Amino acid sequence: MSDLPTSIYWIRRDFRLADNAALTAALKHGLVVPVFVHDALVDSLGAAPKLRLQMAIEAFGARLEALGSRLILRQGAALDALRDVARETGATAVFWNRLYDPESVARDTAVKAALKGEGIEAESYSGALLFEPWTVKTKTDGPYRVYTPFWKAVRETYVPLPTAAPGDVAPPGNWPRSENLKDWALSGEMRRGADIVRSHVLAGEQAAQARLATFCEDQIADYKERRDWLDSEATSQLSDALSLGEISPTQCWNAGRRRMQEGAAGAEHFLKEIVWREFAWHLMWHYPEIDTRNWRPEWDGFSWIEDDTHPHFLAWCQGRTGQKLVDAAMRELYITGKMHNRARMITASYLTKHLGIHWRLGMRWFEDCLVDWDPASNAMGWQWVAGSGPDAAPYFRVYNPETQTQKFDPEGRYLSKWLPDQMFGASRTAKQFYDAVPESWRLSVTDRDPQPLIGLAAGRARALAAYDSFKAQ
Structure with missing residues (x-):
């Protein structure tokens, strides 16, 4: 074994053994040193994404150890860390799976x-997307700007079957030093909310595979009909695992495709949601400023409120807008690190339309609070709702929280799960909000329900007036 060459498998957001092209390449090369580097891009993550990253590292480290390997942790600039590990182990190659945000x-x-340039082999592979962004083009050789044509272009494209996990990961002749994950204190920014959020997360490749199997067996048939119901456990719950690569989109696509061929009614819609995520990443690749600037440049002239100290923005963050569905969703976010997708659209619409606050402020709050934070999906979703993004609808979309409640939570089960009731008290999950939030917010489960910040009719009228004024410029 000592005669085999050594390589570094550089892990970033691909915490899995199966369907992992970079790891496969490293294993073919010889002995493997798995390395994760805590660099400036990790430092830039929000509080909840850091907590979730810590959980992914813990789970993957245990997975590697079960195969006789280990995860080496280093902090600092990525290039310096990789050079050091290569020098310490004699590694002659570094392999990794590609990322597509501009900073990465x-x-x-x-x-x-x-x-x-230093004589070390360095190769990157596809692993985070179904299709490389530069391979899906319109007839005019440009990127797609609208989802439906994008879906039609890729829906019949062949996606290879996922590869199996290796039975072992050949260790190097000598292990380099590794830093201690606890010393990084990645969950520290969550403070007292860390344990609350952690209790709602299932981390690791094996948990993700189990969730996918359960979803495909028990829920995918009703997915199209039930996915928007706020009180229903109808979705795959794989968003955080996908964001960290604990499962691959290829694995999800092939599992969904197989169920579609078997006649599961909701399977095609599940595939469409996988491609919606894909579309977001293709947009970010071609338009790398989508998370900082209006995707439609003409929206630079829209009159947003951009003050992150504005009392209405703080009330929205705290789930105290006086609109029960908005408040329940914002508390679900703070308690679990996730939010139902239908609720994401409603809360984003309320912030940007009824309150007139810039989508960037909401996007940044989500960036700090989401354990399934995905820069492309987060940016595209916020811009789609705000009106400045890739929405083909020929009208200014304004969601009404009350009618949305009547349609998607008619019995109020979602509301009662996340909000205390003045008459009947608070559920266990609703109480968790008060154990998780900063003490400086001075919130108590006995607080009276907040009064609405603005009437829904008045907020809608104001939003439409602002839009008409903008269009008239």
Whole structure:
């Protein structure tokens, strides 16, 4: 074994053994040193994404140890860390799976060039998407800007079957030093909310595979009909696992495709949601400023409120807008680190339309609170709802929280799960909000229900007036 060459498998957001092209390449090369680097991009993550990342590292480290390997942790600039590990182990190659946000692309491009310049083999692979962004083109050789044509272009495209997990990961002749994950204190920014959120998360590749299997067996048939019901456990719950690569989109696609061929009614819609995520990443690749600037440049002239100290923004963050569905959703977010997708659209619409607050402020709050934070999906979702993004609808979309409640939570089960009731008290989950929020908010389960910040009719009228004024410019 000592005669085999050694390589580094550089882990970023691909915490899995199965269907992992970079790991497969490293195993073919010889002995493997799995490395995760805590660099500036990790430092830039929000509080909840850092907590979820810590859980992914813990789970994957245990998975590697079960195969006789281990996860090496280093902190610092990625290039410096990889150079050091290569020097300590004699590694002659570094393999990784590609990322597509502009910051990662810039880092990875520089790392690859530097390593190759020093005589170290450096190769990257596809693993986070179904299709590379530069391979899906319109007839005019450009990127798709609307989802439906994008879906039609890729829905029959062949997606390879996922590869199996290796039976072992050949260790190097000598292990380099590793830092202690606890010393990184990735969950520290969550403070007292960390234990609350952690209790709602199932981390790791094996948990993700089990969730996918259960969803395909028990829920996918009704997915199209039930996925928007706020009180229904009808979705796959795989968003955080996908964001960290504990499961691959290829695995999800093939599982959904198999159920569609078997006649499961909701399977095609599940595939459409996988492609919606894909579309977001293709947009970010082609329009890398989508998370900082209006995707439609003409929206730069829209009159947003951009003050993050505005009392209406704080009330929205705290789930105290006086609109029960909005408040329940914002508390679900703070308690679990997730929010039902229908609720995401409603809360985003309320912030940007009824309250007139810039989508960037809401996007950044989600970025700090979501354990399934995904930069492309988060940015595209917020811009789609705000009106400045890739929405083909020929009208200004304004969601009404009350009618949405009547349609998707008619018995009030979602509301009672996340909000205390003045007459009947609070559920266990509703009480958790008060154990998780900062003490400086001075909130108590006995507080009276807040009064609405603005009437729904008045908020809608104001939003439409602002839109008409904007269009008239």
